Amino acid sequence: MDGAMGLRGLLLCVYLVSLLVLQAMPALGSATGRSKSSEKRQAVDTAVDGVFIRSLKVNCKVTSRFAHYVVTSQVVNTANEAREVAFDVEIPKTAFISDFAITADGNAFIGDIKDKVTAWKQYRKAAISGENAGLVRASGRTMEQFTIHLTVNPQSKVTFQLTYEEVLKRKLKQYEIVIKVKPKQLVHHFEIDVDIFEPQGISKLDAQASFLPKELAAQTIKKSFSGKKGHVLFRPTVSQQQSCPTCSTSLLNGHFKVTYDVSRDKICDLLVANNHFAHFFAPHNLTNMNKNVVFVIDISGSMRGQKVKQTKEALLKILGDMQPGDYFDLVLFGSRVQSWKGSLVQASEANLQAAKDFVRRFSLDEATNLNGGLLQGIEILNQVQESLPELSNHASILIMLTDGDPTEGVTDRSQILKNVRNAIRGRFPLYNLGFGHNVDFNFLEVMSMENNGRAQRIYEDRDATQQLQGFYSQYYEGSEIVVAGRIADNKQSSFKADVRAHGEGQEFSTTCLVDEEEMKKLLRERGHMLENHVERLWAYLTIQELLAKRMKVDGEERANLSSQALRMSLDYGFVTPLTSMSIRGMADQDGLKPIIDKPSEDSPPLAFVLSALQPSPTRSSSNTQRLPDRVTGVDTDPHFIIHVPQKEDALCFNINEEPGVILSLVQDPNTGFSVNGQLIGNKARSPGQHDGTYFGRLGIANPATAFQLEVTPQNITLNPGSGGPVFSWRDQAVLRQDGVVVTINKKRNLVLSVDDGGTFEVVLHRVWKGSSVHQDFLGFYVLDSHRMSARTHGLLGQFFHPIGFEVSDIHPGSDPTKLDATMVVKNRRLTVTRGLQKDYSKDPRHGAEVSCWFIHNNGAGLIDGAYTDYIISDIF
Numbered sequence: 001m002d003g004a005m006g007l008r009g010l011l012l013c014v015y016l017v018s019l020l021v022l023q024a025m026p027a028l029g030s031a032t033g034r035s036k037s038s039e040k041r042q043a044v045d046t047a048v049d050g051v052f053i054r055s056l057k058v059n060c061k062v063t064s065r066f067a068h069y070v071v072t073s074q075v076v077n078t079a080n081e082a083r084e085v086a087f088d089v090e091i092p093k094t095a096f097i098s099d100f101a102i103t104a105d106g107n108a109f110i111g112d113i114k115d116k117v118t119a120w121k122q123y124r125k126a127a128i129s130g131e132n133a134g135l136v137r138a139s140g141r142t143m144e145q146f147t148i149h150l151t152v153n154p155q156s157k158v159t160f161q162l163t164y165e166e167v168l169k170r171k172l173k174q175y176e177i178v179i180k181v182k183p184k185q186l187v188h189h190f191e192i193d194v195d196i197f198e199p200q201g202i203s204k205l206d207a208q209a210s211f212l213p214k215e216l217a218a219q220t221i222k223k224s225f226s227g228k229k230g231h232v233l234f235r236p237t238v239s240q241q242q243s244c245p246t247c248s249t250s251l252l253n254g255h256f257k258v259t260y261d262v263s264r265d266k267i268c269d270l271l272v273a274n275n276h277f278a279h280f281f282a283p284h285n286l287t288n289m290n291k292n293v294v295f296v297i298d299i300s301g302s303m304r305g306q307k308v309k310q311t312k313e314a315l316l317k318i319l320g321d322m323q324p325g326d327y328f329d330l331v332l333f334g335s336r337v338q339s340w341k342g343s344l345v346q347a348s349e350a351n352l353q354a355a356k357d358f359v360r361r362f363s364l365d366e367a368t369n370l371n372g373g374l375l376q377g378i379e380i381l382n383q384v385q386e387s388l389p390e391l392s393n394h395a396s397i398l399i400m401l402t403d404g405d406p407t408e409g410v411t412d413r414s415q416i417l418k419n420v421r422n423a424i425r426g427r428f429p430l431y432n433l434g435f436g437h438n439v440d441f442n443f444l445e446v447m448s449m450e451n452n453g454r455a456q457r458i459y460e461d462r463d464a465t466q467q468l469q470g471f472y473s474q475y476y477e478g479s480e481i482v483v484a485g486r487i488a489d490n491k492q493s494s495f496k497a498d499v500r501a502h503g504e505g506q507e508f509s510t511t512c513l514v515d516e517e518e519m520k521k522l523l524r525e526r527g528h529m530l531e532n533h534v535e536r537l538w539a540y541l542t543i544q545e546l547l548a549k550r551m552k553v554d555g556e557e558r559a560n561l562s563s564q565a566l567r568m569s570l571d572y573g574f575v576t577p578l579t580s581m582s583i584r585g586m587a588d589q590d591g592l593k594p595i596i597d598k599p600s601e602d603s604p605p606l607a608f609v610l611s612a613l614q615p616s617p618t619r620s621s622s623n624t625q626r627l628p629d630r631v632t633g634v635d636t637d638p639h640f641i642i643h644v645p646q647k648e649d650a651l652c653f654n655i656n657e658e659p660g661v662i663l664s665l666v667q668d669p670n671t672g673f674s675v676n677g678q679l680i681g682n683k684a685r686s687p688g689q690h691d692g693t694y695f696g697r698l699g700i701a702n703p704a705t706a707f708q709l710e711v712t713p714q715n716i717t718l719n720p721g722s723g724g725p726v727f728s729w730r731d732q733a734v735l736r737q738d739g740v741v742v743t744i745n746k747k748r749n750l751v752l753s754v755d756d757g758g759t760f761e762v763v764l765h766r767v768w769k770g771s772s773v774h775q776d777f778l779g780f781y782v783l784d785s786h787r788m789s790a791r792t793h794g795l796l797g798q799f800f801h802p803i804g805f806e807v808s809d810i811h812p813g814s815d816p817t818k819l820d821a822t823m824v825v826k827n828r829r830l831t832v833t834r835g836l837q838k839d840y841s842k843d844p845r846h847g848a849e850v851s852c853w854f855i856h857n858n859g860a861g862l863i864d865g866a867y868t869d870y871i872i873s874d875i876f
Helices: 116-122 214-220 306-320 349-361 370-387 413-424 441-450 471-476 516-526 528-550 555-572
Strands: 007-011 021-026 051-063 066-077 083-091 096-104 107-115 136-139 144-152 156-167 175-181 187-197 202-209 221-226 229-234 254-262 270-273 276-281 291-298 327-333 337-339 395-402 430-435 455-458 481-486 496-503 506-513 579-583 595-597 606-611 632-635 639-644 649-654 662-667 674-681 693-702 707-711 715-718 726-728 732-737 740-745 749-754 759-765 777-784 805-812 819-825 828-839 848-855
Touching: 051 175, 051 528, 066 083, 066 528, 083 156, 096 144, 096 579, 107 555, 144 156, 156 528, 175 187, 187 202, 187 254, 202 214, 202 221, 202 229, 214 221, 229 254, 270 516, 270 528, 276 496, 276 528, 291 306, 291 370, 306 349, 306 395, 306 430, 327 349, 327 370, 337 370, 370 395, 370 413, 413 441, 430 441, 441 455, 481 528, 516 528, 528 555, 555 579, 632 759, 632 828, 639 828, 639 848, 649 828, 674 777, 693 759, 819 848
Parallel strands: 007 136, 021 175, 051 187, 291 327, 291 395, 395 430, 430 455, 649 848
Antiparallel strands: 007 144, 021 083, 051 066, 066 156, 083 144, 096 107, 096 156, 107 579, 136 606, 175 254, 187 229, 202 254, 221 229, 270 276, 276 481, 327 337, 496 506, 579 595, 606 732, 632 639, 632 777, 639 649, 662 674, 674 693, 693 707, 693 777, 707 715, 715 726, 732 740, 740 749, 749 759, 759 777, 805 819, 819 828, 828 848
16 A cells, blocks of 8 residues: 555444444544545535545345445545545444455455454554554444544545445334434435345335435435335435535434335245245234233442432333233342332332332432342242232233342352342343443343343433333334244255244244245345345344353353354354454554454443554654653652652652562542552572562553553553453554543553543563563553542552651761661651662653652551552452
């Protein structure tokens, strides 16, 4: 690739609703270049900074619920200078990316899918020749977002093409495709083309655009359906995109929604092609079953504030959706467990009103007996079989509302899972609603999946009632069962499906046979696409099922399920949680390629940017903060340097402990922010030499945003507990997550800044020829701490706020080259020695000498308590 064009980034995050955001825009901020383009200009100038979007098209082909999307954008730089452009797409969380390609300056760059371990071994930074090269990957809270930035040559164009696939799920008696349109500027040729083919026949089809006035929507959205085929086309002209007749801004900013359903005249909807089958089952003549529901509600102290407010909102919403034939009860758990009624009562108007009053009035307790609350709720439902046989044909459901942090009774999560499993025994589903940013969602999700239910996050910054709209309906009304499989021995002509079901006063059975003539007709109409889509639908559903199963098990069984899911992901070219896509032809001088990754559901909001070029240490960089002249920190064997600005002086002390010991450096109880360091020994210690120890591992945590950073002399790992990405010190990177910004300066240092907190630096020390230390290690420095709370503690944290001391009786010490003195500090009289320590915050190789008063005996008298009080058991 030409030196003026570089990959700046790939951005991926998590999304919980079916959403597609389209963006192909220039990065703003550079000077405008004069265009020499011979492109035919439209009435309004569509270029921004000399860059215009020639085309942005979404092509969606749906065949028997299997949706295949291709998003293509062509961007042209008409300026006389290189310009940075971006291609940004948000896709449904349940979708799998299957292809990606870039064409620029006649060069094509294609995506290759590999297992994730291999891909990340090959990858440590995204870089190709050129300015501003790099990679961005982000796990957002509710979306899976793909973004790539490229620097485009003058008078050049670049084309992006992304392909992804998903199975559409039927909810509330219809299938839905939602496209969030947001190009951020006018597009010469904008188009959304949705082509639907359903062998059962299409019974209804509609399309709406929330951002268009009704009259303009009627003019620009073309929709039609007949028999098996449906079509929606949205192709607004540039003038129709304008927010006003004289504006150069676009009104395309909102949701484009396509909804449809299929005919239910025939009970059987069975497709067989290429030795694979798909059976869709949603009989429309069955009445809804009445429900037995027990709500298990967390009222512990951790639910205080927005969580309990949303819990009450959620309960009131779900109670309002209950029908007169339903039965229910409420169980509260905090330090103790209590029931509202102790048995099921009918959802009469009076009982519902009494329950709502109870919900509005209940107050919070202290601890969290989650295990006890669940077992009490399960027992109430189990009693139905014995004491209320007239309700035994109802659909029993257990719903827990919690932040998922057990602290009372049984607290071991694996034991809780086992207890719940054994108590329910597959008789009814468990749905978990998880509240708060720090909810242990993985724990709740595994518990739900083990008991045939679902887990759903309730986000604190959104209305709980909106998030639970149609809670029952989405699971129990207007949905569809899909079964797909592979037929052995080419016996598809004799393939049949027997279906039997029973419910409250209802029995159902049918046999579905393959209609060979109908299948031949369908193949003639849709051709290879039908065969291909039936097989890929099977592969998609099988991978999803294997990924779900592996969450429930451990050890060899989990490894086998992972192996099966990985093999199918590679065979069918899907980017799943077990695979990654690298971009063929894009690599740096080390052969390292950018990675397209799919984060896990429990990944916290995260973004990171890696750049290809490492600025010279003497050159200013936007990624390098200006360091203060004097800093507080700890380095080498470990020497603590405490800068006391009021005295224009410094205090020093050492901590002598064994390798492996973990020390608390910073701990802010108001926010939970902490920095801990683990000691390592010197590899090449000579006999009789002081057993030097150094910091070889740092753990930095900000629980408010579920942020964890583990730093060693080898790697930097984000959120190691949830399998986050790993960087090496060869990377140049900027990482962002909910108010935490981390800058990795290649082979040099790491700077971490926390909103409403502090700014800190980690210095990398590498073994070099002539070094007295034969072990790579880390230094840690405090660059800014004025926003940390007054309660901040730790070996360094206790000195973030003013400390006074007085020095007197300065005299020669036992070492004639050093002075001793008497220091009064914290109402204690200490003998201290004047000495020199090294501050490596600006120069990791040589350091700068700092004069300080040295406090002996592991800081005794200066630090609060004894140094052993700061020894902790875990890095986080």
